[in-house]
Amino acid sequence: MGYLLTILDFAFTVYQYMIIAYILMSWVPQMRETGIGQLLERLVEPYLAPFRRFIPSLGFIDISPIVALIALRFASYGLFSILTKLAY
Numbered sequence: 001m002g003y004l005l006t007i008l009d010f011a012f013t014v015y016q017y018m019i020i021a022y023i024l025m026s027w028v029p030q031m032r033e034t035g036i037g038q039l040l041e042r043l044v045e046p047y048l049a050p051f052r053r054f055i056p057s058l059g060f061i062d063i064s065p066i067v068a069l070i071a072l073r074f075a076s077y078g079l080f081s082i083l084t085k086l087a088y
Contacts, residue, residue, distance in 0.1 A: 001087040
């Protein structure tokens, strides 16, 4: 069970970094047109889309990715809590 938790923790961490990279790429629009930019868009945008629907942007600032990162962190904590209780 320890290996599963380690792999899941790594997967959540990688996805969080992917979201952060996608957010930073929005500051340089040409980066989104690269192969990596398009890959990140296909992987991250489906997760961010529901947050963007419900959370309005504040002028030029879109805070929905911040809320999405916080929700992802809470989901990982909840999942790890459930899995550790099931393991013992």
